[in-house]
Amino acid sequence: MNIKHLALATALIAVCCGPNRPKPFGPVPTPQQLAWHQKEMNMFVHFGPNTFSGLEWGQGTESNDLFAPDSLDCRQWAQVAKEAGFGGIIITAKHHDGFSLWDNPSSEHSVANSKWRDGNGDVLAELSAACEEAGIGFGVYLSPWDRNHPDYGTERYNDAYVKSLESVLTGYGPLFEVWFDGACGEGPDGRKQVYDWPLFLGKVKEHQGDVVTFSNIGPGCRWVGNEEGHANETNWNTFTPETHNADRSNLPGDYEHYLGSGDEGGAYWIPAEVDVSIRPGWFWRESENDKVKTARELIDIYYKSVGRGAVLLLNVPPTASGRIHPNDIAALKGFRAELDRIFSDNIATSFECKEQDGLPMVMITANPDKPFNRLVLQEDIALGQRVAEFAVDVPDGDGWMEIGCGTTIGNKRILLLPETKASKVRVRIIKTLAPPVIKNAGLYMD
Numbered sequence: 001m002n003i004k005h006l007a008l009a010t011a012l013i014a015v016c017c018g019p020n021r022p023k024p025f026g027p028v029p030t031p032q033q034l035a036w037h038q039k040e041m042n043m044f045v046h047f048g049p050n051t052f053s054g055l056e057w058g059q060g061t062e063s064n065d066l067f068a069p070d071s072l073d074c075r076q077w078a079q080v081a082k083e084a085g086f087g088g089i090i091i092t093a094k095h096h097d098g099f100s101l102w103d104n105p106s107s108e109h110s111v112a113n114s115k116w117r118d119g120n121g122d123v124l125a126e127l128s129a130a131c132e133e134a135g136i137g138f139g140v141y142l143s144p145w146d147r148n149h150p151d152y153g154t155e156r157y158n159d160a161y162v163k164s165l166e167s168v169l170t171g172y173g174p175l176f177e178v179w180f181d182g183a184c185g186e187g188p189d190g191r192k193q194v195y196d197w198p199l200f201l202g203k204v205k206e207h208q209g210d211v212v213t214f215s216n217i218g219p220g221c222r223w224v225g226n227e228e229g230h231a232n233e234t235n236w237n238t239f240t241p242e243t244h245n246a247d248r249s250n251l252p253g254d255y256e257h258y259l260g261s262g263d264e265g266g267a268y269w270i271p272a273e274v275d276v277s278i279r280p281g282w283f284w285r286e287s288e289n290d291k292v293k294t295a296r297e298l299i300d301i302y303y304k305s306v307g308r309g310a311v312l313l314l315n316v317p318p319t320a321s322g323r324i325h326p327n328d329i330a331a332l333k334g335f336r337a338e339l340d341r342i343f344s345d346n347i348a349t350s351f352e353c354k355e356q357d358g359l360p361m362v363m364i365t366a367n368p369d370k371p372f373n374r375l376v377l378q379e380d381i382a383l384g385q386r387v388a389e390f391a392v393d394v395p396d397g398d399g400w401m402e403i404g405c406g407t408t409i410g411n412k413r414i415l416l417l418p419e420t421k422a423s424k425v426r427v428r429i430i431k432t433l434a435p436p437v438i439k440n441a442g443l444y445m446d
């Protein structure tokens with residue numbers, strides 16, 4: 001710890017988790033963002049012509065009839081999601097190929113002009129009803145990039161896109177998240193589209209209020225900067241976007257790394273979302289049935305996303321039949337069983353927040369007979385994000401011995417520790433931007 005941090009922490013001891021609820025500090029989440037943080041994990045569903053062609057990015061020239069799931073079962077998706085512990089499902093209503101899973105008023109390239117269910121099918125209607133029935137949220141991904149639309153690359157396309165957007169924003173009840181993919185490819189003759197973000201975001205606000213809106217840089221949540229399943233160890237929910245069109249020239253250093261860490265003292269609450277697929281690709285293909293991530297790989301992703309204060313968006317793509325493959329279901333069941341096994345037995349019996357040796361502390365009392373190797377900490381983020389650095393000690397003779405350390409906490413921090421038995425564990429808050437407000441502390445064994 002350097003002198004500056006010690007001084008800062010000393011000046012801020014006053015509170016931790018006492019009865020006097022402190023005032024908010026800095027940017028805070030909206031009620032919708034707070035509910036989103038509490039979901040911790042959502043399921044992404046990539047489904048469309050690519051499911052049938054094996055491509056990751058469809059050309060936009062595929063026949064409408066390529067999309068032909070013979071046993072579409074959105075209730076199965078919702079059930080799988082719910083049982084795995086996902087708070088909602090986000091579906092690719094339209095991916096880059098432009099094919100729309102509902103009757104898109106500004107496109108001919110959709111289920112409505114296909115032989116599937118004689119043109120009367122609507123995947124969004126079916127999935128939103130299934131999510132409602134299962135008691136989980138429903139969200140939509142609507143790719144701005146469109147390789148099919150004839151107007152792509154011209155000003156007219158923005159109006160066409162807005163018409164599609166309004167159709168999904170008004171047709172399927174309240175959404176928990178709207179997902180704007182950052183990909184912006186070329187249209188015919190190399191035409192580049194300049195997306196009208198103020199127009200798009202204005203329509204979201206008009207029809208769905210403060211729904212959490214994902215794009216590379218928010219405003220509801222930001223991309224974490226990779227598709228591998230991890231946030232950075234230091235992960236601030238606060239962030240100051242410079243520009244919406246990913247003009248990276250004036251951003252600090254490595255842009256992707258920067259997205260994964262956010263800004264200490266950033267101007268807005270724009271938390272990171274970790275999007276990653278359970279398979280190598282985003283879309284299902286037969287050849288990847290034996291490449292589904294294992295339960296343990298998913299646990300590792302969980303530690304590096306939810307356990308670093310982010311929200312996890314795990315893609316589980318249905319097969320061409322319209323059902324989720326048994327291998328993906330087995331992996332998710334294993335993942336859920338591992339989470340339950342690890343986090344059902346809290347070795348901490350109580351915790352209190354106090355001052356000791358001039359620092360704010362979380363003092364945890366633990367069952368000395370049981371080993372632990374995971375520490376869970378949670379800030380009360382409704383009051384902002386505060387903690388920037390902490391260290392973890394256990395008693396050692398007359399003193400203490402440090403067994404781990406970390407930086408940010410946020411909604412949830414899971415710190416990996418060496419296997420330890422102790423009657424007490426103390427968390428020293430070494431650097432904090434305001435008096436820390438820790439609402440939960442626990443010890444677990446993995």
Ligand code: FUL
Binds near residue numbers: 056181182183275282
């Ligand atoms: C990317 C897309 O290009 C991928 O196909 C996928 O949809 C992923 C979630 O976002 O930008």
